Amino acid sequence: MPKQLHVNLFEMNCVSHIVHGLWVHPDNNRHRFNDLDYWTELAQLLEHGEFDGVFLADVIGAYDGFRDGVDTALREAVQIPSNDPLLVIPAMAAVTRHLGFGVTFSTTYEPPFAFARRMSTLDHLTKGRVGWNIVTSYLPNAARNFGHADEVAHDHRYEIADEYLDVLYKLWEGSWDDDAVIVDRANRVYTDPAKVRYIHHHGTHFRVAGPHLTQPSPQRTPVLYQATGSRAGIAFAGRHAEVVFTGGATQADVRANIAAMRVAAVAQERDPAGIKFVVQAGIIVAKDSDAVAAKLDAYRRLLSVEGKLVHAMSKVDYTRYPRDTPLAQVPGADPSRWARLALAGGTAVTVGDVLDALAGFDEDRFFVAGTPEIVADAIERWLDEDGIDGINLRQYLSFETARDFIELVIPELRRRGRYRDGYVPGETLRERLFGAGHARLPADHHGARYRDPGALSHPAAPLRLVEAAPLQANARMQS
Structure with missing residues (x-):
């Protein structure tokens, strides 16, 4: 089965x-x-x-x-x-x-x-x-x-x-x-x-x-x-x-x-x-x-970049910078968070790249x-x-x-x-x-x-932390 x-x-x-x-x-x-x-x-x-x-x-x-x-x-x-x-x-x-x-x-x-x-x-x-x-x-x-x-x-x-x-x-x-x-x-x-x-x-x-x-x-x-x-x-x-x-x-x-x-x-x-x-x-x-494309377009036009930045608890307001600003010049920006953009584009990541990524779906x-x-x-x-x-x-x-x-x-x-x-x-x-x-x-x-x-009167053994790397998942977004 x-x-x-x-x-x-x-x-x-x-x-x-x-x-x-x-x-x-x-x-x-x-x-x-x-x-x-x-x-x-x-x-x-x-x-x-x-x-x-x-x-x-x-x-x-x-x-x-x-x-x-x-x-x-x-x-x-x-x-x-x-x-x-x-x-x-x-x-x-x-x-x-x-x-x-x-x-x-x-x-x-x-x-x-x-x-x-x-x-x-x-x-x-x-x-x-x-x-x-x-x-x-x-x-x-x-x-x-x-x-x-x-x-x-x-x-x-x-x-x-x-x-x-x-x-x-x-x-x-x-x-x-x-x-x-x-x-x-x-x-x-x-x-x-x-x-x-x-x-x-x-x-x-x-x-x-x-x-x-x-x-x-x-x-x-x-x-x-x-x-x-x-x-x-x-x-x-x-x-x-x-x-x-x-x-x-x-x-x-x-x-x-x-x-x-x-x-x-x-x-x-x-x-x-x-x-x-x-x-x-x-x-x-x-x-x-055609109907899928129309639905995607309607949804994308309404997505809120500011809403995504709020949910991410971003300390950086990328909307305040010109789109062509290199990310390396934005105070407080974390380049590692946007590494996938650099890998995809093969060039230095700009604020515009970040905003475009935020404006898309997950x-x-x-x-x-x-x-x-x-x-x-x-x-x-x-x-x-x-x-x-x-x-x-x-x-x-x-x-x-x-x-x-x-x-x-x-x-x-x-x-x-x-x-x-x-x-x-x-x-x-x-x-x-x-x-x-x-x-x-x-x-x-x-x-x-x-x-x-x-067993009610016997305390449980302390939780043992296993040797494991952090998972490759965003658990926060499940909350």
């Missing part, structure tokens, strides 16, 4: 998420993000297309590094205004039966006990269709919003996150036995007290007594997603992640990134097949080449524009040659991007055996990814150790 594609729609509870400037397009619905109808309509559309899920990114700070403030971000609506992503999931779940939900939440600034209850609640309300994208928050403004003078050091954030996950596993996996809830009306006993326990976590960063306030949910622990590229992040993902967002400029980069992550999983005594790999993909499709290995056959050919290469398992579909217009993929690409993928023929009734999100009977964390996963009540 050929490998079938897993697909999430890449979303965020805001106006401008990744492709900045297109919110002004008359057919775009981004301005409706405050309306519940937007989210229920989207959920029903994605379920009609039998997507794996909708993946909700998030940040808890403003992009205020460009031009020393938040003004440009506000004008361009670059992830501000934005709303809490967790709150739209129950509404989407209420109008669907199968669609999965991945949601982003940071481990750095809010305590684990309350978050554990929120996620268990969502797992109940969705009947096991929820996953969590684990992030540690990289924006300096996020740190200032929670009382810190500056951003928490990168590797220290992962140390905090590692203990954070241990607390959650103890609550989700160990605090309640599977058969603790008995609903014995005759004897007026809802829960058997002998089968619920405190966790008594006393760690470096957290002290949590427990017990967990929520009875066991279908998955207990939600599906664990992570985007990473650093040495600490690789080790963390090797211990915790079930789905990793990766990437790479070339096929060799992508395959090397996947291999490095599998090595990290083995170092944590996990089956390396227990991790799926997903990339952010840009797909623009139409019925014929036309990397995982971008394709074409007819359904051309798009399906590219997806098959990604699956077979790069070794990925799925995509986060980057949106250009809501709901056009998803609708085009559903109406034009999915039928072609199905003809090739690359897309499911239907949902499996009652399956959890983890079962959709890993197969029937795999609703819970696998036994070799770090979190499964806390199913033994005796």
Whole structure:
């Protein structure tokens, strides 16, 4: 059987998420993000297309590094205004039966006990269709919003996150036995007290007594997603992640990134097949080449260079320099960041080259524009040659991007055996990814150790950093 594609729609509870400037397009619905109808309509559309899920990114700070403030971000609506992503999931779940939900939440600034209850609640309300994208928050403004003078050091954030996950596993996996809830009306006993326990976590960063306030949910622990590229992040993902967002400029980069992550999983005594790999993909499709060209032209005319500079937290405002200015003469410019332009052009890079690159799409290995056959050919290469398992579909217009993929690409993928023929009734999100009977964390996963009540009182071994180079991927752009 050929490998079938897993697909999430890449979303965020805001106006401008990744492709900045297109919110002004008359057919775009981004301005409706405050309306519940937007989210229920989207959920029903994605379920009609039998997507794996909708993946909700998030940040808890403003992009205020460009031009020393938040003004440009506000004008361009670059992830501000934005709303809490967790709150739209129950509404989407209420109008669907199968669609999965991945949601982003940071481990750095809010305590684990309350978050554990929120996620268990969502797992109940969705009947096991929820996953969590684990992030540690990289924006300096996020740190200032929670009382810190500056951003928490990168590797220290992962140390905090590692203990954070241990607390959650103890609550989700160990605090309640599977058969603790008995609903014995005759004897007026809802829960058997002998089968619920405190966790008594006393760690470096957290002290949590427990017990967990929520009875066991279908998955207990939600599906664990992570985007990473650093040495600490690789080790963390090797211990915790079930789905990793990766990437790479070339096929060799992508395959090397996947291999490095599998090595990290083995170092944590996990089956390396227990991790799926997903990339952010840009797909623009139409019925014929003329329609594809027209769509590309319409999108390119609306792209915002300033929005891209805001999102990149650029310390350099390239728009203030004449186009023929050599990059070497721009104070603060990082030539290595634009090395690919020099390699492509064979000449010294100018400000104009940089602006032209910013004015284009992210036309990397995982971008394709074409007819359904051309798009399906590219997806098959990604699956077979790069070794990925799925995509986060980057949106250009809501709901056009998803609708085009559903109406034009999915039928072609199905003809090739690359897309499911239907949902499996009652399956959890983890079962959709890993197969029937795999609703819970696998036994070799770090979190499964806390199913033994005796493990609750034993601290986990410190996270070991594996010897690995940083991955060739931009994890930040997955946020």
